Amino acid sequence: MDLNADLGEGFGRWTLGDDRALLDVVTSANVACGFHAGDPETMRRTCELAAARGVAVGAHVGYRDLNGFGRRFVDVAPETLTAEVLYQLGGLDACARSAGTRVGYVKPHGALYNALVTHEAQADAVVDAVRAFDPALPVLGLPGAVWLKRAEVAGLPVRYEAFADRAYTAVGTLVDRRRPGAVLHDVGAIAARCVVLATEGRVRAIDGQLLRMPVDSICLHGDSPGAVAIARAVRSALTDAGVALGPFSGGLDRLSA
Template sequence: MDLNADLGESFGAWTLGDDAEMLPLVTSANVACGFHAGDPVTLRRVCEGAAAAGVSVGAQVSYRDLAGFGRRFLDAAPDELTADVLYQLGALEAFARVAGTRVRYVKPHGALYNAIVAHEEQAAAVVRAVVEYDRTLPVLGLPGSAWLRLAGEAGLTVVAEAFADRAYTPEGTLVPRRLPGAVLHDPDEIARRCVAMATGEPVAAVDGSLLVLAPASICVHGDTPGAVAIARQVRAALTRAGVALAPFA
C-alpha cells in the first residue's frame, strides 16, 4: 500500500503543515506546484527532503488560485487548463531534478480534483497535459472518476486512491468540505478505516451504508490539524496489520 500526503503548501510568511515530520511517515509526496500553494524555496526543500527519504515526488497540480487555496471551482477553458498543468509540471520537475529525483506521478488538488470526477472537458484537458508532458507518469485519483477513465483510455497508468481523513457519500465520492463531518479528526477511527481500506474490508459512508474502496494509495492530508500524529498512527496500524508500505511509482 502507498501512503501519500499533500506537502509543500507553505507560502512566504505562511507555514502550512509540517513537511519535515511528514516525509518519514509517507511513501509518496503530493507536492504543491505554486498555483494553489507553495513558493520556490518550499518546493525545493520538499523535493530535497523527499529524495533523501526515498519518497516519491508527485505533482499536485491545481487551478491557478492562490487566494482560494485551489478549493474554488474555476471555469477554465480547456486549452488554458492544459497549459496551466504543463507549467506546473515543468516547475516542479526543475526542483525535483536539482534534488536528484524526478516527478513520478500526477495528482490534481482540491477543487480541480473534485471537478474532474464528473467534468469531462476539464478532465480531458488535464489528461492531455500529462500525455503531452510524459505519458509514462501514473495519475492518481478517485475511483470511478472521469479523470481516471479518460486517463486510462489515453494509455496512462491509473492509480485509485482513498482518503484517510475524509467522509464518503454512499456513491463513493467525498463529502464536500463545507458540510459537517466532512473531515475526520479521531486518529483511532482514521487508523481503523485505513486498515479496513487496505485489507478490502468495508468502511462506513456518511449515511452509515458500507463501501469497499480497495485503493492502491491512501491519502493523509498534511494540513489537517494533528496531521503528523494521524499519519504516524495510520502507518503504525497498517504495519501491525501486515500491510507493506511502498510507493506505487
C-alpha cells in the first residue's frame, strides 16, 4: 500500500505543514506545482527531500488560484487548462530531475480534484495534458471519477486512492468540507479505518453503509491539525497489520524508464 500526502505547499516565507516529518512517513509526495501553492524554490527543495528518502514525487496540479489555495472552482477553458497542467508538469519535472528523481504520477488538487469527478470537459483537458507530457505517466484519483475513466480509455495507467481523514457519502464521493463530520480527527479511528481499507478494500460511509473501495494509495493530509501524529499512527497500524508499504508509481525506478 502507498501512503501519499500533499507537500511543498508553502509560498515564499510562508510555510504550511511539517514536510520533513511527513516525508519520513509517506511513500509518495504530492508536490504543489506553483498554481495553488508552492514556488520554484519550494518545489526544488521538496523534491530534494523526497529523493533523499526514496519517496516518489507526484505532480499536485491545480487551478491558477494562489489566493484561494486552489479550493475554488475555476471555469477555465479546456484548452487553457490543458496548457496550464502541462506547464505545471514541466516545471515540477525540471525540479525533480535536478534532485535526481522525476515526476512519477499526477494527482489534481482541491477544487480541480472535485471538479474532475463529474466535469467532462475539464476531465478531457487534464487527460490531454498528461498524455502530451508522458503517455505512460500514472494518474491518481477518486474511484469512479470521470477523469479516471477518460484516462483509462486514453491508455494512461490509472490508480485509485482513499482519504484517511475524510468522510464519504453513500455513493463514494467525499463529504463537503463545510458539512459537520466531513473531516475526521480521532487518531485511533483514522488508523483503524486505514487498516480496513488496506486489507479489505472497504470504508464506512457517513450514513453507516460499508462501501467497497479497493485502492492503491491512502492520502494523509499534511495541513490538518495533528497531521504528523495521524500519519505516524496510520503507518504504524498498517505495519502492525502486516501491510507492506511502498510507492505505487515505482518511485525512483522511473528514472530508468
